Amino acid sequence: MVRSALRTALGAGFMVAAMASASAQVLEIGVDNGPTGLDPHLITAFPSFMVVNGTIYEGLTAIDKDLKIVPGLAESWTVAPDGKTYTFKLRPGVKFHDGSAMEAEDVASTIKRVLSKDIASPLASRLSAVESASAVDAATVELKLKEPSAALLSSLATIAVVPSAMEANKDALQKAPVGTGPYKFQEWQPNGFILLTKNEAYWDKGLPKLAGLKFNIVPESATRQVGLSNGQYALLPNIDAATALQLKGKPNVKLSETMDLAYTLVGMNVSKPPFDNPKVREAVNYAINRQEIVDAALFGAGVPGGPLSPALKSWAVDVNQFACYKPDPAKAQALLKEAGVAVPVAVTMKVLPRQDVKDIAQVVQEQLNKAGFKVELVNQEQGQFIQDWRNSNFDLFASINAGQPDPDDYFYRTFRTGGSTNVFKYSDAEIDGLLDQARTQQDQAARKAAYDKVQQKLACSGPVAHLTYGTLFSAMNGKLQGFDTMPNRSLLMLRNASY
Numbered sequence: 001m002v003r004s005a006l007r008t009a010l011g012a013g014f015m016v017a018a019m020a021s022a023s024a025q026v027l028e029i030g031v032d033n034g035p036t037g038l039d040p041h042l043i044t045a046f047p048s049f050m051v052v053n054g055t056i057y058e059g060l061t062a063i064d065k066d067l068k069i070v071p072g073l074a075e076s077w078t079v080a081p082d083g084k085t086y087t088f089k090l091r092p093g094v095k096f097h098d099g100s101a102m103e104a105e106d107v108a109s110t111i112k113r114v115l116s117k118d119i120a121s122p123l124a125s126r127l128s129a130v131e132s133a134s135a136v137d138a139a140t141v142e143l144k145l146k147e148p149s150a151a152l153l154s155s156l157a158t159i160a161v162v163p164s165a166m167e168a169n170k171d172a173l174q175k176a177p178v179g180t181g182p183y184k185f186q187e188w189q190p191n192g193f194i195l196l197t198k199n200e201a202y203w204d205k206g207l208p209k210l211a212g213l214k215f216n217i218v219p220e221s222a223t224r225q226v227g228l229s230n231g232q233y234a235l236l237p238n239i240d241a242a243t244a245l246q247l248k249g250k251p252n253v254k255l256s257e258t259m260d261l262a263y264t265l266v267g268m269n270v271s272k273p274p275f276d277n278p279k280v281r282e283a284v285n286y287a288i289n290r291q292e293i294v295d296a297a298l299f300g301a302g303v304p305g306g307p308l309s310p311a312l313k314s315w316a317v318d319v320n321q322f323a324c325y326k327p328d329p330a331k332a333q334a335l336l337k338e339a340g341v342a343v344p345v346a347v348t349m350k351v352l353p354r355q356d357v358k359d360i361a362q363v364v365q366e367q368l369n370k371a372g373f374k375v376e377l378v379n380q381e382q383g384q385f386i387q388d389w390r391n392s393n394f395d396l397f398a399s400i401n402a403g404q405p406d407p408d409d410y411f412y413r414t415f416r417t418g419g420s421t422n423v424f425k426y427s428d429a430e431i432d433g434l435l436d437q438a439r440t441q442q443d444q445a446a447r448k449a450a451y452d453k454v455q456q457k458l459a460c461s462g463p464v465a466h467l468t469y470g471t472l473f474s475a476m477n478g479k480l481q482g483f484d485t486m487p488n489r490s491l492l493m494l495r496n497a498s499y
Helices: 002-023 046-052 104-115 152-156 221-229 241-247 278-287 290-297 329-339 355-370 382-390 407-415 429-440 444-461
Strands: 026-031 061-063 069-071 074-079 085-090 130-137 140-145 183-189 193-198 212-217 235-239 253-259 263-268 302-304 345-351 373-379 396-401 464-477
Touching: 026 221, 046 235, 061 152, 069 074, 085 104, 104 130, 104 140, 152 407, 183 212, 221 235, 221 241, 221 464, 235 241, 241 253, 241 355, 241 464, 263 278, 263 355, 278 329, 278 355, 278 444, 278 464, 290 302, 290 355, 290 464, 345 355, 345 382, 355 373, 355 396, 355 464, 382 396, 407 429, 407 444, 429 444
Parallel strands: 026 212, 026 235, 345 373, 345 396
Antiparallel strands: 061 069, 074 085, 085 140, 130 140, 183 193, 193 212, 235 464, 253 464, 263 396, 263 464, 302 464
């Protein structure tokens, strides 16, 4: 009787498992652009980031939905009293998608890869405090720092761990990524789709629940919206306000939203006239009416943007404290006269091919032209835009930049002299000193004081006119459960999602 009951129970369990397996689906996702590459240490575009972050790849640490640092591939860590040695204990049983075990040597080589001049990773500045990375044993990694780094644990969440065999390889991961995440790369049809399949050996047992993710590349917003409404797509992640507004109230469609950590901006090349003159950069800020941009281009779903997202409540300075944020075209014209530049100031603005950025660029163009500039918009395809951006081949550009929970991630690589994404060629001794001080300082109040000064200076005379922080939306079929929009745009939560 016992054996019979056991057989019955086992049979029922088998059936439940079989039914669960049968119910798992590949989630159909609609996105506006395809990735420009998939190497997590080289990519800079949101379409690439969206495919790999939290899905294919994981870091030693992770960022949860509330922007708190939590264990990732490291299940624990200790910090030496002097703040210069970090020891990480790795999570057991983690394998790469090629079947090899993820060990300490892989983590150490990953750190070296990001810091390598040959790789030229835009993430390198995030690890510039690291002096060495070594494997103590297969499950223990030690990082020795040149100086304490208050932002290190936050930065490590953005550094995907890759197999040690990839340390010097600059090409393979761009087309065929190999991570430890809940989904693994299966197929890429350029301009068509990218297919990820379930990682059956994922270390977090029971996850992921979905059989896979299919990122369908659909440039037309109207087509994506129709596809969501008729059930062709189950998710449109990280969409703009205009798309969200059009989908609001549609049957079987639900929206999730959060304050974005990313910001829209106008970048200025300070290595050549006229933006080498701080008065011209200040004039740009006085010319811009940020609330008008929010109203006209974001349909009210956002706020005027300073150097830090208001989602970082402990760090962000209220934008009302920045004098140049009060729109004043006459003041802008006076500053141009003081700068001694010929008016109108004829410049070009290269525009990232996203509809919200294009809309914003048109509003900014009109505002700048009223204040003494003559701006020509140059719409580019994504690959060319990124190439020109990385090569500092621009007068102005309009784009959107990612953000992270720690101010160091916003500022150090972007505005520090020689920073790995300082495409503006900006160099200011006071800013350098404040960023160095804030990075090595362990006292929160002292860090806050330094970053307050950084924000005050960057807001009016820095190489970036920060424009807006939008409300970030995702639209999904009502049957999709367990997914929510994250402020850093990661799709990490798809590992818990079901459909």
